[in-house]
Amino acid sequence: MSNDDKFKKVISHAKEYGFIFQSSEIYDGLSAVYDYGQNGTELKNNIKDYWIKAMVQLNENIVNIDSAILMHPTIWKASGHVDAFNDPLIDNKDSKKRYRADVLVEEHVAKIENNILKEISKAKKKFKENFDSDQFLSTNPRVVGYKSEINKIIETFNKVLENDDLVGLKKLIEDLEIVCPISGSKNWTDVKQFNLMFGTKLGASTENATDLFLRPETAQGIFVNFLNVQKTGRLKIPFGIAQIGKAFRNEIVARQFIFRMREFEQMEMQYFIKPGTQKEWYSKWKETRLAWHLSLGLGKENYRFHDHQKLAHYADAACDIEFDFPFGFKELEGIHSRTDFDLSSHEKYSSKKIKYFDPLSNESYTPYVLETSIGLDRMFLAVFSKSLIEEELADGSKRVVLKIPKILAPKKIAILPLLKKDGLPELSKKIIEEFKWDFNTVYDEKDAIGRRYRRQDALGTPFCLTVDHQSLNDGTVTIRDRDSMIQERMKLDEVKLKIKNELDIKTWLSF
Numbered sequence: 001m002s003n004d005d006k007f008k009k010v011i012s013h014a015k016e017y018g019f020i021f022q023s024s025e026i027y028d029g030l031s032a033v034y035d036y037g038q039n040g041t042e043l044k045n046n047i048k049d050y051w052i053k054a055m056v057q058l059n060e061n062i063v064n065i066d067s068a069i070l071m072h073p074t075i076w077k078a079s080g081h082v083d084a085f086n087d088p089l090i091d092n093k094d095s096k097k098r099y100r101a102d103v104l105v106e107e108h109v110a111k112i113e114n115n116i117l118k119e120i121s122k123a124k125k126k127f128k129e130n131f132d133s134d135q136f137l138s139t140n141p142r143v144v145g146y147k148s149e150i151n152k153i154i155e156t157f158n159k160v161l162e163n164d165d166l167v168g169l170k171k172l173i174e175d176l177e178i179v180c181p182i183s184g185s186k187n188w189t190d191v192k193q194f195n196l197m198f199g200t201k202l203g204a205s206t207e208n209a210t211d212l213f214l215r216p217e218t219a220q221g222i223f224v225n226f227l228n229v230q231k232t233g234r235l236k237i238p239f240g241i242a243q244i245g246k247a248f249r250n251e252i253v254a255r256q257f258i259f260r261m262r263e264f265e266q267m268e269m270q271y272f273i274k275p276g277t278q279k280e281w282y283s284k285w286k287e288t289r290l291a292w293h294l295s296l297g298l299g300k301e302n303y304r305f306h307d308h309q310k311l312a313h314y315a316d317a318a319c320d321i322e323f324d325f326p327f328g329f330k331e332l333e334g335i336h337s338r339t340d341f342d343l344s345s346h347e348k349y350s351s352k353k354i355k356y357f358d359p360l361s362n363e364s365y366t367p368y369v370l371e372t373s374i375g376l377d378r379m380f381l382a383v384f385s386k387s388l389i390e391e392e393l394a395d396g397s398k399r400v401v402l403k404i405p406k407i408l409a410p411k412k413i414a415i416l417p418l419l420k421k422d423g424l425p426e427l428s429k430k431i432i433e434e435f436k437w438d439f440n441t442v443y444d445e446k447d448a449i450g451r452r453y454r455r456q457d458a459l460g461t462p463f464c465l466t467v468d469h470q471s472l473n474d475g476t477v478t479i480r481d482r483d484s485m486i487q488e489r490m491k492l493d494e495v496k497l498k499i500k501n502e503l504d505i506k507t508w509l510s511f
């Protein structure tokens, strides 16, 4: 199946099973804005919970806050967003379609990288167990040619980005002969900067209204509360402030489902440290965040680090954790060493002293900041797309199964009476009454048992408990595992213990 087809399946499965709907669908939708349905909301909440547990509950020195979306407009001046939160845009004159100029170049590079992957897979087939990846990558003439082409492009690309050289960026697009995917033409406008913040107004009358912005990131709500939290919590450096919340960006191109939305959620943590220790914390948090991702078991090969060459105005080091989405490796999380840029800048713009007094060394200083910032919706897409699998079974039939990490599954247990009579529904309901205190449970009595299993597979429910006539006599049920499809008969107490063990947060998060 091509990546495009796979991605289409992800989108239609998300809709069909109540995970994600287009926003305002009955009015033909609102571009790049989405609603989470009944199952999507559960999955999203479970991802938040998994993040909060790892970042806050398990770290004595990290606390959680919830700051407002609307903030004083000067905050965005101080943070640099008014002047520098721009994307370079370019229009194709024939199709009238708008693109991010930097993304056009990145996608061109990704195509060449794809050619390398194709060469590798051809060679793997040819040389089988004798295939030596390192040797092939360094000696195959076609691969070597592609690599040098990529290096040349990246070198020019970094130079034009570093110098904010919009003319140079257009020239690069023309030199690479990049065409518009819609019109197929190279008829491009000049590259312009476009600010991504959404404006809004505060106040009843138009004359007196204050111009505000919807926050484009949650981080600034943490910085402006640094002293409030540090003082009231009597926190000592190093310590962190975490936050989950909505952010808004008027993205130029937003065609990748929930990967690039105009309204989305971020899970950010700002870690306040002593100046000079940022390198050490940068590598520590890179390692910790990758370990968090790997703990979910989606496969190590699906993650890679991408170090930034062009650093944002606030950073002295930065990288992304990229994930292999259905459309290739793309940013899932950013890890940024933000120096003292934000706190110093807020000190300057607010004229309030924002310093930390270190009781050990008896000195005051502006802390440095190490940030981890992950998009909740991108994390959702990563989990959902990797878990959606079409399996061929031993009898030749197919099943669609959502192998979501069990700890994140929207519903943990489906309770299924084998028949809709003989007291089986009543016993099933009794079992729900018992289990619902510990687990998110669902009852399903419609259709034959095989179809009900398939339905729960497609929803990602890890355990199905089937209640039959024997259950009435000896209090046992069969428990079916979503992934292995193995069925075992057990007493209810044993079932509870087994599920508790498999969902034990300590086991999942001990890394």
Ligand code: ATP
Pocket (backbone or CB within 6 Å): 217, 249, 251, 258, 259, 260, 261, 262, 264, 265, 266, 331, 332, 333, 334, 373, 374, 375, 376, 377, 378
């Ligand atoms: P990109 O380069 O893809 O535009 P970014 O570098 O601007 O992303 P950051 O500002 O570092 O992103 O934001 C932190 C995280 O927030 C990203 O790693 C991503 O997971 C998420 N994010 C950013 N923009 C969006 C968006 N428009 N829709 C969904 N998630 C987003």
